């Protein structure tokens with residue numbers, strides 16, 4: 061198996077379908093399960109398509125409303141961001157407190173549209189993936205396409221289940237914000253679904269049409 | 275006969291209810307989820323509903339809150355007029371129960387003390403409390419922690435009487451469509467029709483606390499609930515908003531008298547983590 065291939069193709073070789081098989085499936089609009097590791101590069105996002113079920117392993121950063129506001133202030137002051145933004149994945153989330161001996165409490169996604177005001181700026185700086193739930197603005201979709209990024213949805217309200225995929229959680233900064241602090245997580249096979257891919261396809265817009273009976 | 279209840283007992287009950295509500299869903303909600311998981315047509319939708327079942331299991335067995343947004347505590351206190359409270363101010367006792375429940379129960383503190391200054395109060399107080407007088411010598415407490423992913427998608431429509439029942443149906447569908455994936459579907463849709471502006475919103479909130487397997491006692495409202503549930507599930511939004519035949523578990527509608535010039539309709543949307551616990555003391 062060629063070592064330099066992106067993950068999806070590697071998987072394809074591994075399960076015997078090959079590049080051609082994958083291309084046929086893609087043309088037929090078939091979605092697939094994929095395993096990816098961070099950092100998430102343009103090479104990775106290129107192979108992610110709406111509806112794909114993706115398992116992420118590696119490092120992801122946690123930031124929601126108040127943290128994003130602070131990140132913008134940092135940029136205004138022309139100071140460096142508190143974590144490497146290039147190819148980063150940001151999880152919009154504010155966990156419940158961890159019980160003793162556990163890395164984190166309940167940890168499901170929050171509504172992403174509240175970060176719409178801030179996301180394009182961070183995407184333009186190199187952020188590649190956003191994990192949240194719910195619709196995004198056209199500005200965010202444009203920034204996704206412009207930067208070869210991706211928007212994943214995690215299942216809203218499945219915070220107990222999702223917490224089981226988080227192996228480690230460290231405070232990066234803004235501890236004073238409580239549940240809104242910036243965290244660095246180590247995740248293993250963290251399950252998400254591609255909702256907006258790097259071509260701007262949007263699963264929220266297409267999926268409901270398929271099952272609408274009005 | 276006047277019955278005396280100590281406010282300490284209120285605190286203790288509220289504390290336990292905060293914890294119970296955030297780790298275990300009530301039987302009606304669990305049944306609704308199980309039924310939906312069986313009937314869902316979309317493969318991805320079915321997978322998501324399966325994950326939600328699994329999530330509930332993990333929450334209860336490993337004591338991890340069902341959802342990280344453990345909500346702002348909303349409390350309905352129905353107080354029998356023959357009750358006398360002893361030991362302190364009732365309001366303080368309720369807030370203390372919320373404080374203890376959220377702190378000792380490892381629940382998230384999601385409340386800011388001022389809507390503009392936005393400093394976290396660090397113990398999830400204050401709760402929103404609705405008092406109501408009742409006959410008798412009992413106190414009925416209902417606690418419903420409310421997440422804001424779905425609360426933010428709630429709406430109030432001040433319709434005209436001429437808009438009639440069709441206007442009401444449109445209002446409900448509009449709110450649900452706009453909420454879409456943001457409200458963590460499958461949803462429970464609480465609707466208030468009538469009253470004044472604030473009464474209408476309260477009716478919708480109370481409707482959410484009614485079990486999802488308990489239809490309205492008013493025959494035509496019961497029919498409306500069933501019709502709206504069919505229509506909402508026909509929108510195709512589906513579990514997680516990713517397409518499917520289960521968009522809502524139930525539409526609960528409460529009504530009240532209103533003014534000759536008005537037809538208020540409030541739609542309070544709740545996610546699949548529709549938490550409500552009730553106790554009588």
Ligand code: SF4
Nearest residue numbers: 217341421423458545
């Ligand atoms: S809307 Fe409900 S399920 Fe979704 S994050 Fe908020 S509380 Fe949790």
